[in-house]
Amino acid sequence: MKRASNPASGGRNKGKTKEADTSHCNSGLVVATHGRHLVVENDDGARLICHPRGKKSQAVVGDRVLWQPTQESSDEGVIVAIEERRNLLYRQDEWRSKSFAANLDQLLMWIAVEPVFSESQLTRALIAAESAGIPVTIVLNKIDLPGAPTARERLAPYRAMGYKVVELSLIQETEAARAQVGPLLDGKATLVLGPSGAGKSTLINTLLPNARAEVREISLALNSGKHTTTSSLWYWLDGTRTSAVIDSPGFQEFGMHHIAPTELARWMPDIAKNMNDCRFHNCTHRQEPGCAVQAALERGEVSPIRLSLYTALYDELSQPRW
Ligand SMILES: Nc1nc2c(ncn2[C@@H]2O[C@H](COP(=O)(O)OP(=O)(O)OP(=O)(O)O)[C@@H](O)[C@H]2O)c(=O)[nH]1
Ligand SMILES: [Mg+2]
Ligand SMILES: [Zn+2]
Structure with missing residues (x-):
């Protein structure tokens, strides 16, 4: 990596030419990514836009980064370094890899009675989480719908192999659902991952009524071929910023080319x-x-x-x- 270009960082660490000079950097947490831009939250909670150093941004939601103000504008930053990750959940399709988030305490594998979940995609996501060392709870949403018994039966092998499976209905039994999910999230950074239309963003809005995560009728979302949520987004659940949920874009394919x-x-x-x-x-x-x-x-x-x-x-x- 090149030396930091900001003059404020000059003078110290002169011997270090290869590594970035991080002595005058601020540290922060990546809470969103928009194309090449990142949104970084400082330790005091303030958020700012940061740009990657190179052409491509390597940082993902959940990364701890070091940044410096850009020369042009003091309210935007440049990423100087990404701190080492505890873990990273990603899928590896044939031609590209797609990161969901880093430094996770757990994964809520979010599936629903409708759209009927693919067991292949479920299995793939579970393998990706296991191989990344991230604990998983499976949540079956929309049990108000008539397909619930079939969905429950399809999940029996997963219960038997040791996964905790929670069943709920965010829409019909909102209070009960909140009571079921809330305690699971306490003090943790949790990624909500699952197919498009399963209700991941509905969960965010249920937990945080002011979040206004975009939610769409499944038929509209699936027919347009687009996911309603297009990138991972970090939400704090409490004022002390100890519990967080990360909404993520639904996936239809889950490539596993990173696994032998x-x-x-x-x-x-x-x-x-x-x-x-x-x-x-x-x-x-x-x-x-x-x-x-x-x-x-x-x-x-x-x-x-x-x-x-x-x-x-x-x-x-x-x-x-x-
Ligand atoms: N019947 C029923 N519908 C629900 C329930 N929870 C969510 N939905 C509906 O499911 C649809 C899709 O919900 P979203 O929250 O947008 O789904 P998502 O998983 O975020 O989808 P992507 O962002 O595309 O990945 C919305 O119309 C919700 O109202 C539920 O418990 N029961
Ligand atoms: Mg969504
Ligand atoms: Zn054998």
Whole structure:
């Protein structure tokens, strides 16, 4: 990185030529990104627009950054450095990676009775969270709709493999929903992640009536092919700024190209639980003899859908990439 260009930073750290001079920097938290611009919140709570140093912004919502005022305007800043991340949740599609947020305490995997959730996308997001070391709670929203029993049944394997599953209706049982979700969020930075139209922004508005997160009829949102929420956004839930929720844009695809096929089983708790008993230590749980995962499938302890998702993902991630 180049030395800081702001004259206020001159004089100190003269020996350091390669690294940025961060001695006169302010520290802050990235609370939003808009194209190349970032919104950074200072430790006193004030927010300002910051620009990245290079052509592309590397910082994501949840990043702690060091910034300096720009030369042109004192109410805008330039990012000098991004502090080391505890974790980063992102998806890796074939051609590009898309970061959701960094430095998370947990993920609320937000799905709904409608639009009917894709188990493949759910599984992918769970694998991404597990591999990033981020604890997950699954929330099933819109249980006021008639498809609730089917959705509940589809989530049974996820409960069985140890995920906490919360069911609620933000619209019909708003108070109850608030009481169910509120305690989960206490003192934590929580990313709300899930498909478009599941009600993530509705949750933000339920918790923070002044937030006015944009919410749209699912039919309108899905027919336009656009997501209502287009970038991650950080919201504090309390005046002392200890609990936060991050709204995120819905996803339709969840690329996993950052995960090696041989690592997959490790991040799928139902498969991981059984794989130590396979005859071969490098068993891929597809057709090898003495496979304990296949045996668990036959005993009904691993769901056929999960094993077929695993196999399909294994094949997908084993494709050569150019
Ligand atoms: N029936 C029912 N509808 C709900 C419930 N919660 C939210 N909705 C509706 O679902 C629609 C989509 O909600 P949003 O909050 O915009 O969904 P989102 O997950 O933020 O979508 P994206 O921003 O596109 O990712 C809105 O019309 C909400 O009113 C619920 O509990 N029951
Ligand atoms: Mg939204
Ligand atoms: Zn096996």
